[in-house]
Amino acid sequence: MKVKEVADLVGISVRTLHHYDEIGLLTPEETTESGYRLYSDNNLELLQQILFFRELDLPLKQIKAIINDESFNRQEALVMHRKLLLEKRSRLDKMIATLDKTLQYTKGEITMTNKEKFEGFDFSRNPYEQEARERWGDEAVDRANAKVAGMSKDQQQAMSEEMTAIYTLLASLRHTPPQSQEAQAAIGKWYDMLNRMGSYSLEAFKGLGQMYVDDVRFTRNIDQFGEGLAVFMRDAMGAYADQNSQ
Template sequence: MKVKEVADLVGISVRTLHHYDEIGLLIPEETTESGYRIYSDRDLETLQQILFFKELGFPLKKIKEIIDSPTFDRQEALEMHRNMLWEKRNRLDQMLATVDKTILDMKGEIKMSNKEKFEGFDFSHNPYEQEARERWGDKAVDESNAEINSMSQDEKKAFEDEFNAIYRDLAVIRHEAPESDAAQAGIEKWYHFLNRMGSYSLDAFKGLGQMYVDDERFTKNIDRFGDGLAVFMRDAMAVYADRHQK
């Protein structure tokens, strides 16, 4: 595809594509003798990756460092994008709810507490930052903070209900041994639930469980269902991953 065709397809300017070429971020596979840039399917895949990172706040310099890294894995990156987008979506949903309640408060229809006025604001680090650091290095995420919005309201509600039900069920058995049949049956439901959203390898599943404990924000949110749930899930997820490795 020529540069104008790519620009029209993606919805960005020709000037942007020229800039990406000039800084070595996206150099088309072929340039004709007359100077026309020709983009391959592989170039389009790279462009998609660049735009995902850009959407999540990564500066171009850092994006280049990531995708140029010999350890860069496109599937792992997409899994990271999905997780970050879910986090971003949940935060936006909370802020939208706060805006709606604030409007009602201004009209005198409800009375908000001071705490409610700031629900959805979160200036802590991104909960997936540690995983990004481990995969791509500190430099790649120092400045960083799938389109899933196609889900309907009914689908979203069903998703949230199932999500909460799994966590409530795990909270009930959190005092069981992580390797027990009950614990492993419960954590298997969580594994399959995650894999309906995308593709979680067993290693990624185990790593996610570790983040539940390493990241205070994860721990706080999970332990709302029951004290110690985050630690229980980490241990049960590790047992599950180790048992099912081929």
């Protein structure tokens, strides 16, 4: 199959397939003298595997390392994918149920306890931990994990609620200048909260903001609170770091 045919079949862009080829993630079985990429059935099976990994939010660099490993077993990987996707579906089902209840609550149809408002949210799993380790080292990540692990369930719940409140506040300000006094006061709350969980220098804080935009996993989760929030937070965090390091 030609690249356009594969793109139409799968529902991804030709540009994405070209990128996969350029980085050595998915190389077409054959390239004609005219430069046309031709994909075999084996290529399509590998592409399916790659997209399963992407659905689990793995970065392309890590996917490439996994599928190129001599010990990689496609059947075992499919079984793992199924298990993880079922877990993801379960979490999403809980969050959808919470969302439906919240809609009823806002209409005055039902009452909700504070605990019910946060059912389905799970901050005990950190999909970005490996990337954090690569950027800032094991010691900083282990120190942050130890702080969270040392909290009681009530303290962890309070932390989750505080995170949500700050995200909501920042989302309400995302159309204002990120250097404004109001935006800087709000992003300062984010910096203080992160430093209660771990230890972030101003430089690391600025770098984290950039990751919010560079890593689609961060962007997708943050922008759930408001489209463009990740970009706003990056700019506000950068301005905060620059202003406070002078």
